[in-house]
Amino acid sequence: ARVEFLDYDVLTDRGWSLTDDDLFEKAAESGLDGDAYGEVFVEPRTNLLKAAEDAGHSWPFACRGGACANCAVAVVDGEVKMPSNHILSEEMLEQGVRLSCISLPVTDDLRVVYNIEHLPGLDELRL
Numbered sequence: 546a547r548v549e550f551l552d553y554d555v556l557t558d559r560g561w562s563l564t565d566d567d568l569f570e571k572a573a574e575s576g577l578d579g580d581a582y583g584e585v586f587v588e589p590r591t592n593l594l595k596a597a598e599d600a601g602h603s604w605p606f607a608c609r610g611g612a613c614a615n616c617a618v619a620v621v622d623g624e625v626k627m628p629s630n631h632i633l634s635e636e637m638l639e640q641g642v643r644l645s646c647i648s649l650p651v652t653d654d655l656r657v658v659y660n661i662e663h664l665p666g667l668d669e670l671r672l
């Protein structure tokens with residue numbers, strides 16, 4: 546699967562929102578550096594965090610086991626599956642929040658915002 550990614554810090558800096566329809570189009574045109582915006586390819590049965598790391602990126606994480614939410618990403622387009630979820634609320638799931646350390650792509654194309662630890666509601670979940 547092909548994953549286009551964007552750093553949440555960019556949204557904070559520029560006053561963009563996760564719900565902006567043209568979020569990734571704006572990002573593509575903004576000359577962002579390759580850590581803040583780009584794409585990675587995810588092999589079958591590989592989680593998003595691992596794929597990002599294999600491509601040389603350092604996305605936040607701690608437990609790697611679906612228990613801390615440090616690795617949370619917001620899936621803006623496409624779909625991933627998580628084998629389990631013990632910490633994210635229904636409301637967060639509805640916003641597209643997923644744990645990248647245990648999320649596998651379902652669709653061929655995905656757009657995710659990583660580094661969303663300061664998204665309201667997530668701060669309290671991080672250990």
Ligand code: FES
Pocket residue numbers: 605606607608609610611612613614615616617644645646647
């Ligand atoms: Fe802890 Fe993913 S690193 S939930």
